[in-house]
Amino acid sequence: MRGGMNNMQGMMKQMQKMQKKMQEEQEKLKDEKVEGTAGGGMVKVTVSGHKEVVDVEISEEVVDPDDIEMLQDLIIAATNEAMTKADELTSERLGKHTKGMNIPGMM
Incomplete structure (x- = not known):
C-alpha cells in the first residue's frame, strides 16, 4: 500500500511540473x-x-473588382493554411512535455 502512495505522489508531482511547463x-x-x-x-x-x-x-495584382469571389477564396485558403500551421506549432511545443509519459486518458 505504501509503495502505491509514493508512486501516486510521484505521478502528481510529475503532472504538476508538466502542467507548469505547458502553461509556460x-x-x-x-x-x-x-x-x-x-x-x-x-x-x-x-x-x-x-x-x-x-x-x-x-x-494589388490579385484585386479584381470583377472577381471578388477569387480573392475571398484566396483569403480563406491562406487563413486555413496559417491556422493549420498554428495547430502544428502548438502540438509540437506542448507535445514535447508529454512524450514518454504514461498518463491514463492522455495520448
Whole structure:
C-alpha cells in the first residue's frame, strides 16, 4: 500500500511540473507567428500561436473588382493554411512535455 502512495505522489508531482511547463509554452505561443499563403504568395495571412489573425497582405495584382469571389477564396485558403500551421506549432511545443509519459486518458 505504501509503495502505491509514493508512486501516486510521484505521478502528481510529475503532472504538476508538466502542467507548469505547458502553461509556460502556452504563454510563449502568443508571440510566435506562422504564415499561410495562397495564389503563389499573392495573399498572405499571419496568425499567432494562439490562432489570432495578426496580419493580412494582399498584392494589388490579385484585386479584381470583377472577381471578388477569387480573392475571398484566396483569403480563406491562406487563413486555413496559417491556422493549420498554428495547430502544428502548438502540438509540437506542448507535445514535447508529454512524450514518454504514461498518463491514463492522455495520448
